[in-house]
Amino acid sequence: MRYLWQMLAALAVLAALSGGAVVTLGLYNVSARVGHLPGVSWVLHTAFRNSVRLRAERPPQLPDLNDPALIELGARHYDWACRACHAAPGVAQSPTMAAMVPPPPHIETAVQGWQPHHLHWITANGIKMTGMPQWPAARDDEVWPVVAFLTAVQDGMTGAAYAALTRLPDGPAPQAYCRGCHTPALGTHVPPLAGQGAAYLRMSLRAYLDGSRASGIMAQAVSRPSPAELDALATWFAQQPAPTHAPPPTPAPLIAQGRALAHAATADPDVPACAACHGPNASESAAETPTLVGLPPAYIRQQLLLWRDGARGGGSRAHLMRVAAQNLSDADITALTAYYTTLETNGTGPENE
Amino acid sequence: MTGSTARVDHIAPSRRLLRSSALLATLALSGCDGRQSVLAPGGADARVLGDLFWVMLGGAIILWLLVNGLFFYVTRINRAALSRRFANGLIIVGGVIFPTVILGALLAYGLSIMPDQRAPGDGLTLRVTGEQWWWRVEYWPEGAEAPIISANEIRLPAGQRSEIILDAGRVIHSFWIPALGGKMDMFPGRETRMSLHPEAPGHWRGQCAEFCGASHALMAFEVVAMAPDDFALWLAAQEAPAAPPADPAGIRGAEVFTREGCGACHTVRGPEGRDSQPRGAVGPDLTHVGSRLSLGAGTLGTTLEDFETWIAHTGAIKPEVEMPAYDHLSAGDLSDLAQYLKGLE
Numbered sequence: 001m002r003y004l005w006q007m008l009a010a011l012a013v014l015a016a017l018s019g020g021a022v023v024t025l026g027l028y029n030v031s032a033r034v035g036h037l038p039g040v041s042w043v044l045h046t047a048f049r050n051s052v053r054l055r056a057e058r059p060p061q062l063p064d065l066n067d068p069a070l071i072e073l074g075a076r077h078y079d080w081a082c083r084a085c086h087a088a089p090g091v092a093q094s095p096t097m098a099a100m101v102p103p104p105p106h107i108e109t110a111v112q113g114w115q116p117h118h119l120h121w122i123t124a125n126g127i128k129m130t131g132m133p134q135w136p137a138a139r140d141d142e143v144w145p146v147v148a149f150l151t152a153v154q155d156g157m158t159g160a161a162y163a164a165l166t167r168l169p170d171g172p173a174p175q176a177y178c179r180g181c182h183t184p185a186l187g188t189h190v191p192p193l194a195g196q197g198a199a200y201l202r203m204s205l206r207a208y209l210d211g212s213r214a215s216g217i218m219a220q221a222v223s224r225p226s227p228a229e230l231d232a233l234a235t236w237f238a239q240q241p242a243p244t245h246a247p248p249p250t251p252a253p254l255i256a257q258g259r260a261l262a263h264a265a266t267a268d269p270d271v272p273a274c275a276a277c278h279g280p281n282a283s284e285s286a287a288e289t290p291t292l293v294g295l296p297p298a299y300i301r302q303q304l305l306l307w308r309d310g311a312r313g314g315g316s317r318a319h320l321m322r323v324a325a326q327n328l329s330d331a332d333i334t335a336l337t338a339y340y341t342t343l344e345t346n347g348t349g350p351e352n353e
Numbered sequence: 354m355t356g357s358t359a360r361v362d363h364i365a366p367s368r369r370l371l372r373s374s375a376l377l378a379t380l381a382l383s384g385c386d387g388r389q390s391v392l393a394p395g396g397a398d399a400r401v402l403g404d405l406f407w408v409m410l411g412g413a414i415i416l417w418l419l420v421n422g423l424f425f426y427v428t429r430i431n432r433a434a435l436s437r438r439f440a441n442g443l444i445i446v447g448g449v450i451f452p453t454v455i456l457g458a459l460l461a462y463g464l465s466i467m468p469d470q471r472a473p474g475d476g477l478t479l480r481v482t483g484e485q486w487w488w489r490v491e492y493w494p495e496g497a498e499a500p501i502i503s504a505n506e507i508r509l510p511a512g513q514r515s516e517i518i519l520d521a522g523r524v525i526h527s528f529w530i531p532a533l534g535g536k537m538d539m540f541p542g543r544e545t546r547m548s549l550h551p552e553a554p555g556h557w558r559g560q561c562a563e564f565c566g567a568s569h570a571l572m573a574f575e576v577v578a579m580a581p582d583d584f585a586l587w588l589a590a591q592e593a594p595a596a597p598p599a600d601p602a603g604i605r606g607a608e609v610f611t612r613e614g615c616g617a618c619h620t621v622r623g624p625e626g627r628d629s630q631p632r633g634a635v636g637p638d639l640t641h642v643g644s645r646l647s648l649g650a651g652t653l654g655t656t657l658e659d660f661e662t663w664i665a666h667t668g669a670i671k672p673e674v675e676m677p678a679y680d681h682l683s684a685g686d687l688s689d690l691a692q693y694l695k696g697l698e
């Protein structure tokens with residue numbers, strides 16, 4: 001018995017020593033060329049697939065993944081964030097990326113066998129020890145456009161279709177990249193920039209850059225121009241004429257309810273008068289306060305939800321807006337969205353009739 | 354206080370007792386400085402309650418002396434066995450008849466003063482709503498069609514009984530001015546009422562007396578009883594629109610007020626017709642904030658410095674307060690704002 005114990009102790013010491021030697025003397029060969037021992041790759045990959053199936057939760061309601069604007073937004077993000085590793089429909093993978101261990105599968109293969117909520121989970125969480133990155137902001141709502149794109153790839157997107165989706169508009173370089181997304185065509189999901197003041201745009205771009213405003217899509221986008229170019233972009237966009245927009249059809253009583261809330265003309269004292277900061281007649285407000293005129297409904301609604309949950313950051317005045325939104329009910333958000341999306345321009349619109 | 358508790362282990366029990374009772378006495382006495390004390394009544398209702406307290410206390414002392422006297426008598430003075438007749442009599446008289454009469458009398462006395470506590474007002478009605486963590490106050494003079502709005506301060510005409518209607522925003526609070534009367538709970542969506550009758554002009558303090566969240570302890574208010582004529586003048590001044598200061602700092606301050614969206618939550622009633630600002634109601638009405646006696650519901654004074662401190666550090670002063678801290682403002686903007694608000698008299 002005693003002999004057995006001595007044996008075990010000796011073995012333990014030996015194991016610790018050899019483990020230490022592998023780490024400190026560099027005995028383990030980390031070369032990707034050597035690859036894994038037989039079977040290890042299979043074990044890792046199988047563990048990954050089962051882990052995703054166990055953890056990904058199907059949401060009660062999926063967004064409309066066939067929405068062409070959602071697919072295009074996802075494709076444009078993919079093009080700058082994921083393409084380097086996974087290539088694109090109809091395009092061969094770069095030999096360097098294909099030589100990773102494990103290799104990132106070509107996107108046409110990567111999407112096979114997964115359901116939308118699986119793809120959402122993978123894109124949001126990333127995969128440990130493979131080089132597949134997690135979403136660079138703590139926000140799951142913005143992952144859906146990418147999922148919409150990935151399901152379109154599952155449905156057999158062609159190379160030509162991909163090229164058309166991600167083509168940049170004509171015009172000078174850094175602006176063209178931004179205008180790819182910030183265009184009326186994607187207007188339901190992406191806010192227009194023309195119409196905002198330069199100070200607000202500049203502040204927002206800095207907030208995306210330093211992470212104080214969370215958005216995986218915009219964090220990736222602002223990494224493309226240089227910081228100096230960003231300030232110039234803010235000035236350029238602020239000078240563009242605000243796009244004319246057709247207000248979506250909205251029931252009049254809902255607009256009236258939103259207008260009353262925005263002007264603190266209701267019996268409910270919990271909602272601050274949005275109009276005091278955002279206008280209409282916002283000309284006297286701080287330059288870093290955005291106008292809400294011309295913002296798409298889905299965007300306003302999503303931003304208000306983020307503000308209420310404390311998940312929307314921004315510049316030095318962001319805490320004002322966080323406090324202003326903290327007591328909004330879902331019904332308030334619906335009514336306020338209806339009011340602000342039907343305002344034509346600052347100072348005009350239904351409230352002056 | 355922490356210092357003395359830390360040393361407690363090393364001192365003899367008798368001294369410890371002495372110390373802790375001294376501490377308790379100091380705490381108790383600090384409640385009697387008159388501004389917020391039931392023992393220094395300034396109103397008819399508080400006087401009745403005070404009388405009730407003193408009568409009860411006197412009765413309790415007499416009873417205590419009687420019981421302990423008897424106890425002393427049978428254990429120390431006359432240790433011989435009592436006669437059966439005497440003992441039976443003692444039980445029936447001292448144990449049944451005496452308490453019944455005493456309790457009955459106290460009950461009758463107590464019930465007799467109840468109607469006073471519920472007496473209707475003489476004309477003026479106040480409507481007070483408990484918010485987290487401040488007081489919305491409306492004055493409804495007899496026959497008024499619209500209220501005169503103020504906050505965090507209760508002013509009453511002396512020598513009259515005023516009606517007070519109580520309500521609450523989101524959670525239960527309790528309205529209590531110890532020097533003027535009893536306390537009354539305030540419930541969201543259900544009105545309760547009370548009336549108060551300050552006897553002479555005076556200045557007291559009220560406090561929320563029902564736990565209502567993080568800043569409950571910082572939810573107080575100033576109470577001022579004024580001679581009826583003075584009160585009428587004061588009320589007329591409150592009813593008037595704001596008279597913003599005309600000095601350059603005050604004018605700049607008004608611009609900062611607009612620029613920073615203070616109006617989203619606060620109303621400053623402008624002159625008739627020139628009132629383009631929305632009338633925010635999330636926070637206290639500021640039309641005459643410069644004439645008030647405290648800021649932040651009895652938390653700070655009203656010097657220029659207090660205004661600046663409040664605006665820039667709300668959350669640090671009152672935990673979870675629903676006003677954002679304007680710590681991004683420059684020192685110049687802050688001092689202009691303070692000048693403007695202080696000038697709103």
Ligand SMILES: [Cu+2]
Binds near residue numbers: 526569570
């Ligand atoms: Cu309280």
